Amino acid sequence: MNRHLLPEEIDQLLDGEVGFGTAPLKAHVRACAECRGELEAARVMVRQLEALPHLTPSPLFADRVMSCVQVFVPWHVALLDTVRGLVPRSSGARALAWAGLGSAAAVLLAISLWVVTRLDTVIFGADLALQRLRVAAVGAVSDVVASLFGDAAVQALRATGAAGILLSLVVILLTAALAAGALRAVATAGRRR
Amino acid sequence: MPLLQLSTLPDADVAALAKDGREAAFRELIRRYERPVFSLIYRMVRDREAAEDLAQETFVKVLNHIDRYRPEFKFSSWLFKIANNITIDHLRKRQLDTVSIDGSPHAATAAEAAATSLDLAARGETPLDELEARELGTAIERAIAGLRPEYRACIMLRHVEGRSYEEIAATLDLPLGTVKTYIHRARHELREALAHLKP
Numbered sequence: 001m002n003r004h005l006l007p008e009e010i011d012q013l014l015d016g017e018v019g020f021g022t023a024p025l026k027a028h029v030r031a032c033a034e035c036r037g038e039l040e041a042a043r044v045m046v047r048q049l050e051a052l053p054h055l056t057p058s059p060l061f062a063d064r065v066m067s068c069v070q071v072f073v074p075w076h077v078a079l080l081d082t083v084r085g086l087v088p089r090s091s092g093a094r095a096l097a098w099a100g101l102g103s104a105a106a107v108l109l110a111i112s113l114w115v116v117t118r119l120d121t122v123i124f125g126a127d128l129a130l131q132r133l134r135v136a137a138v139g140a141v142s143d144v145v146a147s148l149f150g151d152a153a154v155q156a157l158r159a160t161g162a163a164g165i166l167l168s169l170v171v172i173l174l175t176a177a178l179a180a181g182a183l184r185a186v187a188t189a190g191r192r193r
Numbered sequence: 194m195p196l197l198q199l200s201t202l203p204d205a206d207v208a209a210l211a212k213d214g215r216e217a218a219f220r221e222l223i224r225r226y227e228r229p230v231f232s233l234i235y236r237m238v239r240d241r242e243a244a245e246d247l248a249q250e251t252f253v254k255v256l257n258h259i260d261r262y263r264p265e266f267k268f269s270s271w272l273f274k275i276a277n278n279i280t281i282d283h284l285r286k287r288q289l290d291t292v293s294i295d296g297s298p299h300a301a302t303a304a305e306a307a308a309t310s311l312d313l314a315a316r317g318e319t320p321l322d323e324l325e326a327r328e329l330g331t332a333i334e335r336a337i338a339g340l341r342p343e344y345r346a347c348i349m350l351r352h353v354e355g356r357s358y359e360e361i362a363a364t365l366d367l368p369l370g371t372v373k374t375y376i377h378r379a380r381h382e383l384r385e386a387l388a389h390l391k392p
Contacts, residue, residue, distance in 0.1 A: 011377050045383050048333040049352035054228035055235050057245050062223045065252040066216070073214030 005035045014042050141165075200224075204268035211259045219256050226269065227252070229354060230276045236337055237280045237345055247283055251276040270364045273354070277346050277365055284342050336386035344379035351376055 005013075009025050029035050073081075088094045115122050145168075146154045157164050199207060199221045207225075210218035230251055235244035255262075255272055262271060337345055346365060350356045358376070362369045 007381055008377060011380065014380070041388075042380065042384060045333075045380065045387055046352060048387075049348065049383075050355075052232075052333065052349075052353050054353075055232040057227055057231040057248060061227055061231075061245065061249070062220055065223055065249050065256070066219065068249070068253040069219060069256045071214050071216050071219060077213045 004032065005029070005038065010035075010039055010042050013039055014046060205264040208259060208262050208264065208268050211256065212262070219259075222256070222268070223252055226272055229269075230272060232353065233273065233346070233349055234276055234280050236334070236349055237342055238283060239338055243283065247279050248276070251279050254279070266363075267360070269354075270356075270360055273350065274364045274366070280346075281342060332387060333383070336383045339386055340379050340382055344375050344382070347372055347375040348379040348383070 005025060005028060012022055013025055013029065029039055088097050142154050142157075145157060157168065160167075199210070199217055202210075202221075204222070204225070207218050207221050211222060227248065231244060231248045234247045234251070235241065238244050238247065251272065255275055262268065337348070340348065343365075347361055350361045350364060351358070356364065358369060358372050361367075361376075362372045365372070367375075
């Protein structure tokens with residue numbers, strides 16, 4: 001190479017590029033004092049840049065940032081945290097909790113097995129309970145209707161069956177909604193005045 | 194998770210914990226990057242108070258939108274990109290891009306340069322000013338101040354933060370060739386500015 005290095009070529013050497021292209025550049029630097037000086041000056045400048053310290057913001061910087069940051073905890077993380085919070089910290093208490101959970105699971109399993117082996121008894125009992133519940137509910141509704149509209153209304157409902165009850169419920173709900181709407185309108189008009 | 198353990202995790206994992214709403218993870222990200230981000234901004238705007246405000250704005254923006262962070266990219270690149278954008282916007286608004294303690298780099302005459310220069314040593318009216326003068330008063334800092342903001346960002350990401358050309362291009366949204374040109378020009382200008390210090 002019979003010329004001095006171009007600035008781009010000094011950059012190549014500064015960046016530590018390797019390959020066939022840089023071999024003649026390196027050879028030239030070894031032979032040419034001027035280019036060696038240029039390269040050394042560039043290296044000194046890079047070393048100065050690399051030695052620049054990181055500057056520190058004020059001590060309360062992180063707190064100031066955090067006061068403007070909205071920390072949002074997703075529901076699944078909150079749920080996991082709650083579950084984790086229920087787990088005892090000491091290993092002894094954890095073992096005790098596991099033992100308790102195991103016992104509860106064993107009891108539940110035993111009950112389930114018993115239910116499966118006596119399925120007919122369970123179905124009979126459930127049917128009986130359901131029937132009693134229905135009778136109690138019908139009695140309560142009949143009492144309410146009788147006290148509000150008289151025994152004639154109860155007789156009419158019994159005669160029309162489920163359709164009559166449904167129709168009555170719709171009428172009652174509509175009346176309640178209309179009454180609420182009217183009350184609200186009256187209250188709004190009062191405030192305007 | 195204890196803070197001690199958090200400090201050993203890579204950025205992507207800490208960011209994932211921050212996405213889960215862990216305040217300690219937010220603080221860990223601030224702890225890791227408050228100095229690099231503040232340094233970058235401070236050397237760009239050369240005003241401690243403004244640099245703190247801009248660094249705060251950067252972190253608030255990043256942490257409030259942590260759910261938008263994609264782990265396939267480096268967290269620091271995303272952070273520096275936002276810091277750079279905010280700083281460039283600020284410089285545009287304030288038209289500070291040509292202000293230098295040695296006077297405007299575009300000044301044609303010595304008188305023009307003197308008229309646009311800032312004398313940090315003489316300006317020391319407050320402790321903050323004195324701190325600024327001490328922090329940015331070295332020859333290399335003064336030389337950096339004379340660079341265009343785009344050059345400053347590139348040269349600092351390259352040599353202070355040790356980023357590769359490709360990372361700088363991605364961070365600053367610039368073509369790779371432009372980054373190489375900026376760094377080459379910045380080095381050239383810095384060498385010229387520091388030439389008078391040669392023994």
